[in-house]
Amino acid sequence: MSTVSKPVPHKFLEARIVSQRYSYSGNSVKSHFFLPYTNATTGRRSSSRREILLIYRGPIGGAAVPERKPLSVVHMASSNVDNKDDRISRISSSIRVIPDFPKPGIMFQDITTLLLDPKAFKDTIDLFVERYKDKNINVVAGVEARGFIFGPPIALAIGAKFVPMRKPKKLPGEVISEEYSLEYGTDKIEMHVGAVQPGERAVVVDDLIATGGTLTAAINLLERVGVEVVECACVIELPELKGRDRLGEKQLFVLVSST
Ligand SMILES: O=P(O)(O)OC[C@H]1O[C@H](OP(=O)(O)OP(=O)(O)O)[C@H](O)[C@@H]1O
Numbered sequence: 296m297s298t299v300s301k302p303v304p305h306k307f308l309e310a311r312i313v314s315q316r317y318s319y320s321g322n323s324v325k326s327h328f329f330l331p332y333t334n335a336t337t338g339r340r341s342s343s344r345r346e347i348l349l350i351y352r353g354p355i356g357g358a359a360v361p362e363r364k365p366l367s368v369v370h371m372a373s374s375n376v377d378n379k380d381d382r383i384s385r386i387s388s389s390i391r392v393i394p395d396f397p398k399p400g401i402m403f404q405d406i407t408t409l410l411l412d413p414k415a416f417k418d419t420i421d422l423f424v425e426r427y428k429d430k431n432i433n434v435v436a437g438v439e440a441r442g443f444i445f446g447p448p449i450a451l452a453i454g455a456k457f458v459p460m461r462k463p464k465k466l467p468g469e470v471i472s473e474e475y476s477l478e479y480g481t482d483k484i485e486m487h488v489g490a491v492q493p494g495e496r497a498v499v500v501d502d503l504i505a506t507g508g509t510l511t512a513a514i515n516l517l518e519r520v521g522v523e524v525v526e527c528a529c530v531i532e533l534p535e536l537k538g539r540d541r542l543g544e545k546q547l548f549v550l551v552s553s554t
């Protein structure tokens with residue numbers, strides 16, 4: 296379905312489009328067409344341009360945008376978030392889905408739009424802080440890159456240290472590393488030797504769990520040096536990729552589920 300925001304005079308329908316750009320909002324795509332502005336009497340073009348906006352809603356790029364739901368009570372079995380909590384639906388609706396990024400077939404869950412909404416961002420952090428503040432957590436480990444956005448404010452609020460788990464060759468000191476497979480490739484994460492101590496209690500934070508490869512690698516790194524990983528925490532779960540199964544007995548706390 297498409298709607299034209301303003302009636303388009305006939306003379307502009309005959310004009311050539313000089314440029315076009317797209318912007319995304321929720322499950323809709325806006326196409327901005329720029330037409331040369333032509334004087335109907337003289338036929339001369341002005342340097343100014345006229346913008347025509349088309350708004351498409353629904354399927355984009357041939358693939359249907361999946362519905363993202365606040366987590367159902369069944370999925371929340373291991374969490375204490377009230378499913379009726381209106382913070383969850385605000386968080387869910389602030390996350391945008393970009394089809395075919397970074398390659399065809401991937402429905403990319405883009406949390407940068409959540410970050411643009413200060414209330415949704417604060418609600419996200421608050422929900423994690425409410426869950427971990429009384430659990431004697433010493434370590435919040437965040438996985439590069441998006442775990443670096445959510446992890447540090449949680450760590451500060453609960454009085455824990457933040458430990459970055461970085462992509463290879465980024466950390467300057469001695470590291471231990473762990474390889475893992477992704478929904479779209481393979482990768483490796485590294486942690487500084489000495490950043491954590493045996494017996495410390497950790498939560499691993501990331502924006503999203505897909506296949507669970509990243510979180511499994513993070514858990515392995517921490518457990519190799521004697522840290523107790525209490526739980527993993529993500530904003531989004533893609534349940535179809537069964538990452539939760541890959542974590543085995545390890546608890547996973549998520550806020551929204553995307554089907
Ligand atoms: O459950 P998995 O299948 O392991 O996938 C989840 C991981 O994939 C994404 O990161 P990505 O590797 O794309 O890195 P980036 O955050 O640096 O873009 C996401 O932020 C998670 O870290």
Ligand SMILES: Nc1ncnc2[nH]cnc12
Pocket residue numbers: 401402403404405478479503505533
């Ligand atoms: N579909 C997805 N959206 C965002 N990040 C991801 N990481 C792995 N799969 C992803």
